Amino acid sequence: xxxxxxxxxxxxxxxxxxxxxxxxxxxxxxxxxxxxxxxxxxxxxxxxxxxxxxxxxxxxxxxxxxxxxxxxxxxxxxxxxxxxxxxxxxxxxxxxxxxxxxxxxxxxxxxxxxxxxxxxxxxxxxxxxxxxxxxxxxxxxxxxxxxxxxxxxxxxxxxxxxxxxxxxxx
Numbered sequence: 001x002x003x004x005x006x007x008x009x010x011x012x013x014x015x016x017x018x019x020x021x022x023x024x025x026x027x028x029x030x031x032x033x034x035x036x037x038x039x040x041x042x043x044x045x046x047x048x049x050x051x052x053x054x055x056x057x058x059x060x061x062x063x064x065x066x067x068x069x070x071x072x073x074x075x076x077x078x079x080x081x082x083x084x085x086x087x088x089x090x091x092x093x094x095x096x097x098x099x100x101x102x103x104x105x106x107x108x109x110x111x112x113x114x115x116x117x118x119x120x121x122x123x124x125x126x127x128x129x130x131x132x133x134x135x136x137x138x139x140x141x142x143x144x145x146x147x148x149x150x151x152x153x154x155x156x157x158x159x160x161x162x163x164x165x166x167x168x169x170x
Contacts, residue, residue: 001131001147001167004098005079006124006160007071015070018063024121027064027099028113030056031120035107043103043116067122068097075125078158086150087131094128101126123160130170143169 012020027046034055035043046064049055072095083090103119105112131147144167155162 001151002126002128002165003151004124004126004161004163004165005075005155007074008158008160009123011074012067012071012123016067018067020067020071020121020123023060023063023067024099024119024123025117026060027056027120028117030060032107032113032116041107043105043107043112045102046097046100046120064099064122068100071097071122072125075127079127079129079155082154082158083129083131083151086154087133087147089130089132091130092127093130094126096126097122098124098126 031043031046031049034040034049034052046056049061076092076095079092080090099120099122103116105115105119109115133143133147133150148164148167151164152162
């Protein structure tokens with residue numbers, strides 16, 4: 001399964017000095033300025049700016065890295081802890097901040113800066129996990145829906161949002 005999990009604001013406020021929302025807004029502004037200056041037709045993922053010196057302020061980059069570390073650790077521990085009761089096994093195969101993926105926003109969209117700010121706000125993790133379950137049923141039809149239901153049931157109250165983007169039986 002692949003899911004997007006947003007850490008609740010109260011958890012972030014308790015533990016972080018910098019507000020992820022403010023960091024996301026500033027990242028969007030600086031990336032937008034860079035894209036306009038370099039005449040790019042797209043907004044790159046934040047990883048792109050590790051190789052570019054004049055794209056994002058160094059202190060802002062450090063803030064994002066610190067928040068990313070915290071958010072991914074919260075997601076990893078909550079998912080492993082909560083889903084242990086729902087599935088026979090849980091293996092996280094990939095975990096990264098959504099902000100480090102390619103934005104689905106283009107510079108010419110009407111609300112580009114707002115949407116880009118939401119994408120770059122470092123409070124959402126993209127998670128790929130493999131789960132197994134023991135079910136007493138003769139066929140595998142409907143197992144994706146069952147797994148999605150279990151994921152929502154066990155994680156919804158612990159995250160601000162839980163969005164399953166894909167699920168398949170292997």
